[in-house]
Amino acid sequence: MFYRLLAGLLPVALVAACSSSPPPALGPREAISAPGAPSGTGTTEARRLVDLARSLLETPYRYSGSDLRGFDCSGLTSYLFRDVGLALPRTAESQASAGHWVAPDELRLGDLVFFGESRDKPHHVGLVVSHPGQPLTMIHASSSRGVTQTEITSNSYWLPRLRFGRRVLGAR
Numbered sequence: 001m002f003y004r005l006l007a008g009l010l011p012v013a014l015v016a017a018c019s020s021s022p023p024p025a026l027g028p029r030e031a032i033s034a035p036g037a038p039s040g041t042g043t044t045e046a047r048r049l050v051d052l053a054r055s056l057l058e059t060p061y062r063y064s065g066s067d068l069r070g071f072d073c074s075g076l077t078s079y080l081f082r083d084v085g086l087a088l089p090r091t092a093e094s095q096a097s098a099g100h101w102v103a104p105d106e107l108r109l110g111d112l113v114f115f116g117e118s119r120d121k122p123h124h125v126g127l128v129v130s131h132p133g134q135p136l137t138m139i140h141a142s143s144s145r146g147v148t149q150t151e152i153t154s155n156s157y158w159l160p161r162l163r164f165g166r167r168v169l170g171a172r
Contacts, residue, residue, distance in 0.1 A: 045110065049110050049169075050129045050139075053129060053139040056068075056139075057149060060146045070146070074088075074091050074095055077112060092123060096114050101165075101166060104136070107132075109130065111167050113152070113165045117161075
């Protein structure tokens, strides 16, 4: 059902670049083990990624940044995955080939989520930090807010730009 809703909104989408300025993040910061989260929905690596991502909240945005001095969107995701021993390509467009494709309604903790005008050229990437059955939420590097947590499902900026996900963990 979510995927059908998403398909109806896709033609409205505009380019969402790492350097774009999204609106403020929606929703509170939630604990990884949210009450009622289905058991077995996250691997140890996924939880480690999310813990590290949450520890980086409020780190400043830095164009082409990929370290603690600041991150852009793909710099953040490559930094996170490097921590669990996986090397991701440097750009969001290149990261869109890592792992395997996942439909937006099948995303889970630790997946990458991509945004843009078309499926062929995503311009923004984030890390899914929510469990299935919860509102889809990501941690990403926003040019206006730095590393931040954003609920995608009810966000009028990000939802129309959501294209697909990639599952890198467990795909090796």
